[in-house]
Amino acid sequence: MTTELESLAAIEADALRDLSAATDRGALDEWRIAYLGRKGRLTQLLRALPQLAIDQRRAVGARGNELKELLEQEHTLRLDALERRRLEEVIESERLDVTLPGPALPRGRLHPITQTTRDMLAIFVGMGFQVVEGPEVEWDRYNFEALRIPPDHPARDMWDTLWIDYEVEGRRPMLLRTHTSPNQVRFMETHEPPIRIVVPGKCYRFEATDATHEWMLTQIEGLAVDEGISLTDLKGTLAEFARQMFGQDRRVTFRCSYFPFVEPGMEVSIDCFLCRGTGCRTCHGGGWIEILGAGMVHPEILTNMGYDAQRYTGFAFGVGIERIALLRYGVDDIRHFYANDIRFLRQF
């Protein structure tokens, strides 16, 4: 009996020594075959058990099974450790420079004026306005006359006009629209109150180009007509627009102005968001930045549309998108917008 137990002790000592010497998976497999395989030392010893005396068989058997369990455990541990080390080596050898860029996917961008137009429209849509559009080449009738600006009216100086070379009875009735306001008339002609529309689009002026003026510009016209619309609604709507566009703490100021198609008329400014009203280059030192013209729809226009001007009131506004874009992006020259330099466009 001693001999068998001694043999077990020897197997244990040899197995543990050999195991710690095994440094790869192959050596570990060999070890397993050598000790635990069908012809392994421990297996053979245990297989010889029935030949032992009954009492000896029990003691050696118990000890042998203990050892088998131990060796299997040690094998597993060793295997795990080896696997872990191998993985670590792989990880180390395959480590990436994470600061290298990914391959560039082509990125398309919308023009800053498109982006600004959409952002502005979304604000008004959120207030129940619908987006409609109208023609850019327009009749004098819609661009001026229906807006209470007859031929030879001095207010025509407010909109220097590009005329289409087309004459009827010595007059030129066709032009490039100077503002989006003709769409007030176009929409009212075909719809009944209540009306809430915003009309984006290109407009054109016979105007020399400089850092703050472009002959092609983009506007959004707004029109709301219903019973019970008053100047306070106009103020609230435009103040809400300014806050959503330029920040919740924006202050808005309204001053009297003149457009023949509104009465009362006004120009709307926001406090300069750069200097917060103390005066800087952006606001030309005044602390306020003019952003749009507005007013209550002139009752004569409502009457001309066949509306009851005693019952219905409305407001209208027109806002230049380039100006808003100049302000929101801090662009110093309006001419950048239509120069189409991709070094500029890729910034937005």
Next chain:
Amino acid sequence: MTLRLPLSWLADYVDLTVEPLELARRLTVAGAEVSEMLSTGEWDGIVVGFVENVEPHPNADRLVLATVDLGGGDHPKVVCGAPNVRAGQKIAYAGIGASLIDGHTGKPAVLKAARIRGVESQGMICSEKELGLSDEHTGILVLPDDAPIGAPLRSVIGDTILEIEVTANRPDWLSVLGIAREVAALTGQAVRDPSIEYAEGRKAASTLAKVEIADPDLCHRYVGAIIEDVKVEASPQWMQERLLAAGMRPINNIVDITNYVMLEVGQPLHAFDYHRVRGKKIVVRRSVPGEQITLLDGSKHDLAPGMLLICDGDGPTAVAGVMGGGDSEVTGETRTVLLEAANFSGPSIRRTSQALKLRTDASTRFEKGLSRQLPPIAAARAVKLMVELAGGRALQGLIDVYPRKEKEHRIAVTMERLTRVLGIDIATTEVRRILGSLGFGCRWMPPDHFIVRVPYWRTDVAIADDVIEEVARILGYDELPTSLLSGAIPDHVPQPARDLRERVRDLAAGAGMQEIISYSMTDMESLGRVLPAEDLAVSPPLRLANPLSRQHEYARTTLRHALLQALASNVRAAPDRVALFEVARVYIPREDDLPREVETLCGVVSGRAPDRWGAPSGDFAGFFDAKAGMEFVLDGLGVAAEYMEAHDFAYLPGRTAHVCVGGERVGTVGEVHPRVLASFDIDAPAAMFELDIESLLPHVSGATHFQPLSPYPAVEQDIAVIVPADVPAGRLLAIIRSFPLVASARIFDVYTGDPIPPGRKSLAFAVSFQASDRTLQDADVAKQRSRIVERLKREVDAELRG
């Protein structure tokens, strides 16, 4: 139009109780926008000096040495070249170190010590230009005799000038008195009207001249006055200074008085030399064909018929409301003045001044529609000044021809309307106070409205809402509360074309292209590079009558040139691949109607594809890069398109396709013709695509319809066939896809060359077979596959490749 308003002048008619900056703010808020505040009182180191003595310069004939008393014992000697310097004058003296405008360069400068022709000048006597007052530099500025010696110049002639942008509806604000009325209302002060009282002679003016208005529709009133024995000379210093400050050049006392009164009360006046008015009569009438006139400024004009003229016994002597004629102008010899204060039709004056290209201070006022009650007031004021300042004697009475008297304008304004428009309740006492302060008469008619009498100078106030604006603007719009729209949200009006266009924009950007926006107007040359000359000749684009430049003369009928121009200007700055697109309207002319505005997409791609590191090292962009953009957009819209080889002026033959949807052509894709590229100075190849967005509209379904997902596995098989080389692959693909068990199919190889016989090509397709109701058996697939091959053989002469 801008009014230059010196505050010192304004103070004649209203007490200025607030600081200039605050005054400017209040005027701006009330609608008289102050765009600029100029201070003429900022001089540093410039004081009033007294010229004690003038002696010749020892070394120069044209220079003198002036000894200047500055008070306090200083008597500097100054070298001066001005011809008008005299002993006994009060002048503006600048010491060494004073800030000035350099008289030659016009730029700010600091006065340095200098020796002039060997004599040291201890300072300088200043001209108006050197003080920044005007461009006058031929002589020195002579100050009033009562200017205190040694006093800072700003205390003597310092002033603040407001530049006011006057809106077209307020011609009354184009006058100092008009602004004074506004200031009075805004600051709670009273207006002092200028005096119009003077002593008249016994002789009646009407006995010396006759006035006839032949066209009362264009001349509503004509007031004439006659002043005898005037002495034409320079007007007094104070008047010259005011005119200069207001931006007008002094001429002589008579002309200056007409200008002064125009600036003062807003009524343009004209002074004729009475003795040069032939026939001693004035006829106001329209021009007839063939008439001519030479105006004050020396310009000669052929007059188109219908222009309103002031004529004397012989013919035209002035263009009414625009400019006087040279024949009857006041000169140094003039002894008797016939003064005109008239009221003309605004549109008529505007038409005439535009036709003659003469916009004068008078015409810009008349065109806005002046009050018919203003002429006698302005005439009396001018007569008074001519009596006082030009030594004249006024004849008795005014000649006043006023065919149709204007009634006083009264407007009923209900409190209900006021609340409806402004959204506030306001006390009737407050309404009365505000309107009263602006000169409106205001009578409360219980229970609900006012009768408002409009003051004569307010030609802009016609209806109740105009009166309501007056109340609101004096209250201050900022003082009104705010509210949000509370009514029902209107019915939705679908805008499918607009929605589609915006989807196209998003898809094009999603395809990796940069959006541009270019000008809608272009030149014929640019169009001619991308469109065939025949097309441009057959349907020429709309042309502007008054283009800003030749570059922007025609309304574009294509976007091609714009994309190529943008590409050309960017290829140098960006060596990598450039892909640009624009979504905009093109303008297709229609007979006697507005053009059809067609929403169009155009994209262009050029340069080499980037490698792993973004370096431009891959293939140059070609047909398939443009087609990829087109396909991306159309797939995104769920539109199935066919591509058919085509020819187009701007594209390279053999590498161009028309894009058809539902049998209708909707666009073009292809490589840009090298000839076209060269015309835009583009060296690299480029490919382009165009899409008529609106023509897609009928083919774009609304919501996508859900296809059930098959739970059964798909079987993938390849089919390779050999076909004649000229058979388009798309045709085979369409055939394969038409089979019911084919879930999808794609081309994965195109090959010509050995061992494929000449004139034929090999095409390989990866086909996925799938049924929605069962797992396909090998036999199912084999049967379907052989049918496909059979049909390919029949229709496109395909043979299965081994």
